[in-house]
Amino acid sequence: MNENLLTQEANDPVKVMLDSKDEDYDKAKHLEKVQSTVTDIAADSRAERYLNRKFDRHILPWLFILWLLAFIDRSNIGNARIDGLAADLALDGNKFNVALAVFYVPYICVDIPSNLVLKYFKAGFYIPFLVTVWGIVSLCTGLVKTYEGLLLARFFLGLAEGGLLGGIIIYLAMFYRRHDMLYRIGLFYCAAPLSGAFGGLLATGLAEIKTSGYNGWPFIFFIEGAITVVVGVISSFFLPHDPTHARFISDEEKAQAIARLKLDSQGSSSGNANSEKFSWHWVRIALLNWNTLLLSLDFFAIITPIYSFSLFLPTIIRTLGYSSVKAQLMTVPPNFLAFLTVLLAAHFSDKFKVRGPFMLIGCTVAIGGYTMLIASSMPGVQYGGTFLVAAGVFPSSPLVMGWLSNNVAPHYVRATATGFQIGVANMAAFIATFTYLQADACVFCSQ
Secondary structure, three states, rough: OOHHHHHHHHHHHHHHHHHHHHHHHHHHHHHHHHEEEEEEEEEHHHHHHHHHHHHHHHHHHHHHHHHHHHHHHHHHHHHHHHHHHHHHHOOOOOOEEEEEEEEHHHHHHHHHHHHOOOOOHHHHHHHHHHHHHHHHHHHHHHHOOHHHHHHHHHHHHHHHHOOHHHHHHHHHOOOOHHHHHHHHHHHHHHHHHHHHHHHHHHHHHOOEEEEOOEEEEHHHHHHHHHHHHHHHHHHHOOOOOOHOOOOOOOOOOHHHHHHHHHOOOOOOOOOHHHHHOOOOHHHHHHHOOOOHHHHHHHHHHHHHHHHHHHHHHHHHHHHHHHHHHHHEEEEEEEEHHHHHHHHHHHHHHHOOOOOOOOOOOOHHHHHHHHHHHHHHHOOOHHHHHHHHHHHHHHHHHHHHHHHHHHHOOOOOOOOOOOHHHHHHHHHHHHHHOOOOOOHHHHHHOOO
């Protein structure tokens, strides 16, 4: 009897249809509830701002310090040059320029591979590891006694530093939404021009240390390298791998952080990099994307004056007729102005959600500065030109990086695209390191 009833119910098309509709209805309601929850969480502007402030307090100060140290350690060779490095190591001809260029060979080669392994080795450990390694290399640079030793030190410094910039961009994308990213990139990247100001002051003092066997300039590398090592080790205890490993937010806030990233990517990402698997398919998509190709070329054009400015500013100012100490100190004001303009450009770019117009403004200002440097023979006017160059080129760098990062997803597409962009851009270093040759210095000085 019971079996017959079950058979009748199973064969009853009306009953089956009703059950199916009920099941579909329940599923639809559940999905609607989930989507509504995600939308409500992500749309809660107060909760968004509160979560961003937590990330800002616990993550950005460390990234700022790490990038500050990175730029100091790669460009302090310019400070050391005018404090005796060139004389002690007999860097005649273009040897100094070659030493600068060697840094960028491994720097370019490791960009994409480093970005791809970032998640595997855990970002909170991997980034501090890179910092610690290049700090050791920078410290050892003070021990070199020959030109060949300097080349070797610069090579390994580039190898260790190569994964940092792309790693930081990807790292930020694990925590912030697209239109919150550029301001955060600006907040850490403004350390680059500040390094010129701070590094110049620090180098001025360190170069005055005189002991037997060391003529001032080695202490620039000894002290700055040691600081980098200490900071690298300490930062490994404070940087979370991703939002799910952040000890300073609640479980509810972790869920919110993942949900808003998923919503922000419009389904192209799970919101959690840990759940995404590597595939060469993502690499191909990134490299064939027009955004990647065009914005990489843009970055190439922008990074050329940034590198030449950072490396040669002390030398250029000295050729205007100032002493080594005064030249070091005079690098501070232009770099401090660049620090302020990076913050302003990043803030208003995120506020208005545009990148290109601010880049064009910056490039126009920089062209004006270069015109003053080239056309005038008056030291005061030429020095004024360095202010415009600094204020124009430095803000453009975070703008172009943020622009690409905003337009590629998921994790491995962004990792590949960002690495490719930085790799292409840093090829400009081979131009930048040879824009100011020793032979040109005499002509420049005689104007």
